[in-house]
Amino acid sequence: xxxxxxxxxxxxxxxxxxxxxxxxxxxxxxxxxxxxxxxxxxxxxxxxxxxxxxxxxxxxxxxxxxxxxxxxxxxxxxxxxxxxxxxxxxxxxxxxxxxxxxxxxxxxxxxxxxxxxxxxxxxxxxxxxxxxxxxxxxxxxxxx
Numbered sequence: 001x002x003x004x005x006x007x008x009x010x011x012x013x014x015x016x017x018x019x020x021x022x023x024x025x026x027x028x029x030x031x032x033x034x035x036x037x038x039x040x041x042x043x044x045x046x047x048x049x050x051x052x053x054x055x056x057x058x059x060x061x062x063x064x065x066x067x068x069x070x071x072x073x074x075x076x077x078x079x080x081x082x083x084x085x086x087x088x089x090x091x092x093x094x095x096x097x098x099x100x101x102x103x104x105x106x107x108x109x110x111x112x113x114x115x116x117x118x119x120x121x122x123x124x125x126x127x128x129x130x131x132x133x134x135x136x137x138x139x140x141x142x143x144x
Contacts, residue, residue: 006075007031007054016041022073029073031056037067083129086110087142094141101128113139 009031010019016033033041033056040058047053056068066072079099086095086105095105095114103114117135121128133143 005052007056007073009055020073022075024075027073030071031068031073032071033067034070037065040065041067084133085144086136087144089140089142091142097132101132110141113141 006023008021008023010021010028013019013030016038018031019028020031021028037058040060041056043058046057046059046064047055050057054066056066056072057064058067059065066076081098082096083099083101084097085093086097088094088107094107095103095110097103103111105111105114113136117132120135121131136143
């Protein structure tokens with residue numbers, strides 16, 4: 001959401017093509033809006049509501065999508081938006097975890113389990129993401 005500070009649009013070079021620069025590296029790149037994302041790209045409501053968001057993010061249903069995914073810069077290729085999705089015993093998606101290991105869920109039981117897990121992470125050794133996945137699976141969740 002906050003990559004808007006790191007990607008600058010230098011100029012528009014076509015109807016859905018832009019000359020851009022990755023601010024953190026000074027690397028220029030060409031951003032092309034995917035053909036199937038032209039319509040949602042034209043709606044700027046999201047950007048008005050989230051002025052620090054990347055100029056190439058747009059909502060589609062409950063998701064926020066990168067409309068230049070195929071031509072995104074290197075820094076975005078290495079950023080992991082969602083590191084795990086959490087499903088209940090019936091297979092329903094009840095939460096997801098972002099790259100900074102933040103839980104996004106309205107499920108009160110999962111949120112409670114997550115708070116307990118956060119305390120356990122500090123005592124664990126090794127990879128926190130792997131530890132969290134095993135912890136949640138041991139609690140009966142399916143994690144992908």
